[in-house]
Amino acid sequence: MSAPLLEIAGLSAGYGAVPVLRDIALKVDVGEIVTLVGSNGAGKTTLLRAISRTLGARGRLAFDGRDLAPLSPEAVFALGLVQVPEGRxxxxxxxxxxxxxxxxxxxxxxxxxxxxxxxxxxxxxxxxxxxxxxxxxxxxxxxxxxxxxxxxxxxPRLLVVDEMSLGLAPVVVDQLLGVLSDIRGEGVTVLLVEQDVFAAFSIADRGYVMETGRIVREGKVSELAQDPEVRRAYLGVAEGG
Amino acid sequence: MLFAQILVNGVLLGGLYGLMALGMALVWGVLNIVNLAHGALIMLGGYAVYFLFTGAGIDPFAALPIAMAGMFCVGYLLQRFLLNLIVRSALLNTLLITFGLDVVLTYLAQLAFSADFRTINPSYAGANFTLGGITVPLARLAAFAVALLLAGLVWLLLNRTRLGRAIRATAQNLVAARLYGVDPRQLYAITFGIGAALAGAAGGLYGVVAQITPYIGTSLTAKSFVIAIIGGLDNPLSVVLGGLVIGIAESAGSLYLGPTFTDVISFGLLVLILVARPARSLRTA
Known part of the structure; x- marks a missing residue:
């Protein structure tokens, strides 16, 4: 296995004196679909802003083995780390x-x-x-x-998709998820940030669960889907809603 | 016949008005700056063409591209080193700083050029021809043609080039434009440069058909403002259309009501349009 495409370790970030992210570790290998799930306010968007260098952060942040810390947002984009922003x-x-x-x-x-x-x-x-x-x-x-x-x-080499399913009909979400699976076959790695845990787990290989600025669970989505905590907190809510 | 003559006068004048407003509308739409120094930039362009004509003997229409290039540089530098400080900030900040710029430019022009009235007077300045009983002044017709040509070029630039696409994208969604690699500071400076170049061209043409003093800026800013609102900030061709509306209204009004009423007419028309169709006019403003 080669080095991960995106590697985050010991990452902390926040707005002013308020820490939002604490000691985040996350990696995405080439060709994977990885999902980052968590409820509203868990810090997902803050993490994305740290990755795209629009928000300063401490800790290791590397893309394809290259340290992103000294780079501008434009330079990160030029490396092939491309975002689909929330709200289109x-x-x-x-x-x-x-x-x-x-x-x-x-x-x-x-x-x-x-x-x-x-x-x-x-x-x-x-x-x-x-x-x-x-x-x-x-x-x-x-x-x-x-x-x-x-x-x-x-x-893009890594496509970061933020809250793609927001406000869309399930049939449309399925179609978009299908496309993400297709492009993975064409050499694009995907990091999918979602509140809709069901949708995200349906196509991802691995997942990270975020709560109040920390990663609280990680693993293959098949295992996460069996985890009692995850079932109660996310899939349960999703089933009820 | 008199009415047809007024219509022709108004259209010829309105084309020039449209060109004046074009630069202001472009800057307003993309940078969200209501440039109160726009008229002063028109005035500077007028002097540039005047001195190229009287000093270097260059035909005013041939001098236009030179004046435009110079004004582009002035605009680019102003934006890069002064106005980028307040771009997309509160409207009041942009009004204050551009008002200050207007005062400074006007005063410097008065020091440098004195307050004398000046007219760019090429040999064909008084020439005209008659068509079906309507007199068409040659210089005004040429100014009108140049104004239309430039508006068309701006339209092409905005709609058919990579730079124009980036300018429109930045105007519509700054966050997304940055996300895909647009450097807004550079783009704003270029856009303001284009706005200043258009003001320069308008000033040169204005000097051919009217008189230049250091003080013409204020009223031309006001006129450009009205036309930009009437024409909208999105489409150069509709800005020219707005110019034609004001041109015709003024030339009809000055005949039937008296020449002192021209400003009443343009601002009255603005009020009427805002009352009648506020949504359309302010959609992009």
Whole structure:
């Protein structure tokens, strides 16, 4: 096994004097789908901000063996660590095609960009049909597809997907999860940050459970799904809701 | 026939108004800065073309690209080293700093150029032709054509180029634009530079059809403001359309009500439009 693609150890971070993350350890190997689950306020988004270097943090933070601490957010992005942000954050008054092009803003290889276009349109045929439409006029599910597609246009090595299922119909969530499985087959590693534990566990290999700024459980999702604590706290709630 | 003549006058004037407002609308839409020094930048552009014409003997229309290049640099540097401090901050901050800039530029212009009225007077300044009983001044027609051309170029830049896409993306969602590698500081400086270049071109054309003093800035800022709101901040072509509306209204109003009423007309029209269709006008403002 080669070195992990993303490696986090002993990571602490917070806002001002308020610590949010304490001693986080997490790793993602090449070709894996790893999920990070936890309820609202557990610190998932804070961890993502630390990873993308938009928030300062102490501890080890490495991507492909390279220390991220001295890098700017732009430089982290350039290494291939690409986020699909929570809430999609599309350019609403630009067309679907223009949104996708913005994902490839930093790329210079025209041939590679054309290939990425082809891949995104193959994964999401509806985006091809609506490529001349304003992104703001799409349905919620289509907007999320556009957001994932835009991130894929950046040729990610690690795709970090934040709260993809939020506000979407289950059938749309399933379709998006299917796409994440497909792109894993094409060499893209995925870190899936989710409140919907059922959805996340359905495609992930391994999972981390976060509570009040700490990782409290980790392991294969098949094992986590059997864990009594996890069942009570997350899957139980999910079944009830 | 008189009405047709007024319409032509208004349209020719309105094209130039549209160009004046274009730079302001672009900066407003992307940087969220209501640039109160926009008129002062127009004034500087006017002097640049004036001195290129009187000093170096360059035809004013040929001098426009030179003035635009110079004004782009002025705008770029202003944004990079001054206005980036307040970009996307509270509106009051941007108003204060650009108002201050307006005062400084106006005063410096008065020191450097004196308060004399100046007109850019090429040999063809008084030339005109008559078409179906309507007199068309040649210089005004040329200014109108240049204004339309520049608006078209801005539209192409925004809608057909990588830079334009990044400018629009930053205007619509700064967080996402940064997430995908756009450097907003650089982009803001370029955008402000383009806005200043457009102001420079408008100033040069203004000098051909009207008189320049260091004090023309304030009223031109006000006019640009009105037109930017009427035309919206999204589309250069609709800004030009807003300019035409104001141009026609002013030229009709100055005939039927008297020339002192032009500002009443443009601001009255603004109030009417905001009352009648506030949602459309302010959607992007």
């Amino acid at each position: 954050q599309l350019f609403g008054r630009m067309t679907v095609e223009e949104n996708l092009l913005m994902g490839a803003y930093r790329r210079k290889d025209a041939a590679g960009v054309a290939q990425s276009f082809e891949r995104v349109y193959r994964l999401f045929p509806v985006l091809f049909e609506r490529r001349r439409q304003k992104a703001g006029s799409l349905s919620g599910g289509e907007q999320q597809m556009c957001a994932v597609g835009r991130a894929l246009m950046a040729a």
